[in-house]
Amino acid sequence: MSKLRVAVLGAKGRIGSEAVRAIEAAEDMELVAALSRGDKLEALVEADAQVVVELTTPASVMGNLDFCVRHGIHAVVGTTGWTDERLAQLRSWLETFPETGVLIAPNFSIGAVLTMKFAQQAAPYFESVEVVELHHPNKADAPSGTATRTAQLIAAARAEAGSAPQPDATTTALDGARGADVDGVPVHAIRLRGLLAHQEVLLGGEGETLTIRHDSLHHSSFMPGILLGARRVVTTPGLTFGLENFLDLN
Numbered sequence: 001m002s003k004l005r006v007a008v009l010g011a012k013g014r015i016g017s018e019a020v021r022a023i024e025a026a027e028d029m030e031l032v033a034a035l036s037r038g039d040k041l042e043a044l045v046e047a048d049a050q051v052v053v054e055l056t057t058p059a060s061v062m063g064n065l066d067f068c069v070r071h072g073i074h075a076v077v078g079t080t081g082w083t084d085e086r087l088a089q090l091r092s093w094l095e096t097f098p099e100t101g102v103l104i105a106p107n108f109s110i111g112a113v114l115t116m117k118f119a120q121q122a123a124p125y126f127e128s129v130e131v132v133e134l135h136h137p138n139k140a141d142a143p144s145g146t147a148t149r150t151a152q153l154i155a156a157a158r159a160e161a162g163s164a165p166q167p168d169a170t171t172t173a174l175d176g177a178r179g180a181d182v183d184g185v186p187v188h189a190i191r192l193r194g195l196l197a198h199q200e201v202l203l204g205g206e207g208e209t210l211t212i213r214h215d216s217l218h219h220s221s222f223m224p225g226i227l228l229g230a231r232r233v234v235t236t237p238g239l240t241f242g243l244e245n246f247l248d249l250n
């Protein structure tokens with residue numbers, strides 16, 4: 001059986017360099033290009049890449065995806081910075097090239113995907129819920145893509161269940177003291193040397209609290225999800241948002 005021809009964008013970055021090693025080690029894949037900032041995207045076409053793993057920056061990701069979609073190259077995207085406007089733009093490109101598949105995964109690690117699912121399940125049963133994400137201090141964006149997605153899922157689950165607004169008597173606060181408001185869910189971002197990627201979802205009800213915590217201790221935690229995404233996206237046209245769509249979690 002022929003191997004899946006995979007390229008990496010952002011190949012010298014923290015997660016990109018780990019992805020290069022994981023793809024090289026995968027028996028069913030061939031790493032056909034490993035591009036860094038300044039490299040020409042035409043190299044992807046010359047290398048006949050079937051799938052690109054996009055691990056760059058929010059400033060670069062849209063230009064890279066525009067090129068990939070136009071050239072029929074499927075994409076597995078870990079880069080953050082996804083807004084409704086960006087998603088709409090990507091969907092419109094994919095409508096023009098409907099055979100191309102793009103997976104955007106706010107987090108590739110199974111523990112983080114499960115954290116999001118558990119938080120979504122638990123949220124309607126508690127009065128209060130807040131998200132705390134903790135990352136290495138070299139991270140460019142805050143809050144993390146994972147925390148933003150977690151808060152959105154929590155808010156959607158609470159809205160569907162008809163939950164009351166969260167209790168919060170704060171009338172005066174320093175800017176930022178109550179975190180960022182993501183669809184009504186407070187999200188707090190901590191940047192600390194020594195950390196990699198961590199998240200807590202704190203839920204509170206009368207006389208009890210529940211804490212769901214996940215820790216990525218090494219970039220290897222993201223690799224099985226990236227490889228799964230690359231294998232599945234080639235047969236999944238259109239936009240898939242979230243690795244959970246490629247996992248049987250029920």
Ligand SMILES: NC(=O)C1=CN([C@@H]2O[C@H](COP(=O)(O)OP(=O)(O)OC[C@H]3O[C@@H](n4cnc5c(N)ncnc54)[C@H](O)[C@@H]3O)[C@@H](O)[C@H]2O)C=CC1
Binds near residue numbers: 011055080
């Ligand atoms: N979805 C997930 O599970 C994960 C997502 N991430 C996200 O992946 C992104 C990258 O994270 P890190 O590796 O920590 O950042 P990083 O800064 O270490 O790496 C990014 C790399 O992309 C390169 N780059 C920038 N523009 C480029 C372009 N146009 N073409 C090719 N290369 C380009 C940079 O020079 C840099 O080497 C971030 O958005 C981060 O949040 C990180 C870890 C896990």
Ligand SMILES: O=C(O)C1=N[C@H](C(=O)O)C[C@H](O)C1
Binds near residue numbers: 143
């Ligand atoms: O920048 C990182 O490191 C990470 N970014 C992603 C995010 O913003 O959620 C995934 C993970 O948290 C690591």
